[in-house]
Amino acid sequence: xxxxxxxxxxxxxxxxxxxxxxxxxxxxxxxxxxxxxxxxxxxxxxxxxxxxxxxxxxxxxxxxxxxxxxxxxxxxxxxxxxxxxxxxxxxxxxxxxxxxxxxxxxxxxxxxxxxxxxxxxxxxxxxxxxxxxxxxxxxxxxxxxxxxxxxxxxxxxxxxxxxxxxxxxxxxxxxxxxxxxxxxxxxxxxxxxxxxxxxxxxxxxxxxxxxxxxxxxxxxxxxxxxxxxxxxxxxxxxxxxxxxxxxxxxxxxxxxxxxxxxxxxxxxxxxxxxxxxxxxxxxxxxxxxxxxxxxxxxxxxxxxxxxxxxxxxxxxxxxxxxxxxxxxxxxxxxxxxxxxxxxxxxxxxxxxxxxxxxxxxxxxxxxxxxxxxxxxxxxxxxxxxxxxxxx
Numbered sequence: 380x381x382x383x384x385x386x387x388x389x390x391x392x393x394x395x396x397x398x399x400x401x402x403x404x405x406x407x408x409x410x411x412x413x414x415x416x417x418x419x420x421x422x423x424x425x426x427x428x429x430x431x432x433x434x435x436x437x438x439x440x441x442x443x444x445x446x447x448x449x450x451x452x453x454x455x456x457x458x459x460x461x462x463x464x465x466x467x468x469x470x471x472x473x474x475x476x477x478x479x480x481x482x483x484x485x486x487x488x489x490x491x492x493x494x495x496x497x498x499x500x501x502x503x504x505x506x507x508x509x510x511x512x513x514x515x516x517x518x519x520x521x522x523x524x525x526x527x528x529x530x531x532x533x534x535x536x537x538x539x540x541x542x543x544x545x546x547x548x549x550x551x552x553x554x555x556x557x558x559x560x561x562x563x564x565x566x567x568x569x570x571x572x573x574x575x576x577x578x579x580x581x582x583x584x585x586x587x588x589x590x591x592x593x594x595x596x597x598x599x600x601x602x603x604x605x606x607x608x609x610x611x612x613x614x615x616x617x618x619x620x621x622x623x624x625x626x627x628x629x630x631x632x633x634x635x636x637x638x639x640x641x642x643x644x645x646x647x648x649x650x651x652x653x654x655x656x657x658x659x660x661x662x663x664x665x666x667x668x669x670x671x672x673x674x675x676x677x678x679x680x681x682x683x684x685x686x687x688x689x690x691x692x693x694x695x696x697x698x699x700x701x702x703x704x705x706x707x708x709x710x711x712x713x714x715x716x717x718x719x720x721x722x723x724x725x726x727x728x729x730x731x732x733x734x735x736x737x738x739x740x741x742x743x744x745x746x747x748x749x750x751x752x753x754x755x756x757x758x759x760x761x762x763x764x765x766x767x768x769x770x
Contacts, residue, residue: 387500409464448479
């Protein structure tokens with residue numbers, strides 16, 4: 380089985396080559412083919428001793444662009460009959476999917492037993508990102524903003540969490556304008572942290588982008604490699620197997636989660652992993668029964684009056700409830716977030732009624748406040764029904 384390495388050359392200037400692309404071009408492992416001899420990086424590589432063949436000169440003058448792409452693909456596949464690896468360098472970023480030869484190779488190569496490896500390049504979507512990066516560099520400079528200069532990875536933790544949840548809220552409201560804005564705010568956090576790391580000499584935004592691009596390629600062997608996945612389940616299984624190999628070694632079947640995860644989400648992921656290893660209830664009924672059992676134990680702890688025991692049993696109760704959510708295919712973190720926002724919206728209705736009355740909250744009985752709560756629920760149903768009708 381051979382390997383075709385597809386290398387993204389970026390917009391043209393050799394300075395815009397990614398670290399991985401530069402290394403692949405100059406490694407001299409197997410034949411190196413360029414889509415065209417007109418690309419500025421070709422001269423850069425030749426000056427450094429690389430031998431290059433140009434496909435636009437080898438394919439002649441086919442009648443259509445599609446025929447030229449297929450002819451180039453056949454040349455690369457034929458080259459693999461005499462060596463284990465060939466490299467194909469194209470302008471821009473091969474992940475953008477516009478190069479017809481890449482499309483041809485991704486279809487034909489796996490069927491001939493060959494593997495495809497893609498090294499992303501800087502594509503057409505990069506200039507706005509670079510603009511944002513330059514703005515952040517300025518904000519952090521001596522000529523920039525005192526607040527931005529003072530921030531650290533630790534001080535920005537709250538901002539990162541807040542922006543992520545605001546993205547989720549915009550999605551749940553089905554508000555495209557808000558989603559566009561909130562995604563920008565979340566992207567800013569990525570650029571902000573990358574700039575702080577660059578100043579400390581640890582990594583930069585380019586390394587972040589290269590890293591996630593390489594990870595996506597590694598974890599999708601059914602797209603970028605020779606394996607196949609005919610269903611979502613198979614695709615997820617391959618992702619998890621590659622992910623497991625990449626993680627630090629530990630005891631077989633060890634349960635590992637990121638310690639920075641919220642406890643609710645961490646419990647969900649641990650239970651998913653344990654279930655994948657066979658440690659699971661056979662059905663939803665078992666998980667629900669466990670919730671009832673933990674609720675009874677919580678009541679017993681409450682009657683005991685021992686604070687530590689009450690806290691422990693309440694944690695067990697929450698953990699069991701998360702397991703029910705997993706059986707129902709519900710993310711408990713998102714579900715609790717929806718419940719929180721629903722409560723706040725309904726309580727805002729009560730607060731508005733109290734404000735209109737010009738009386739303090741304390742002057743109302745719970746029964747009176749609860750009537751407004753029920754009114755809020757009715758208003759909520761009417762609003763939701765109207766929203767669904769508009770869709």
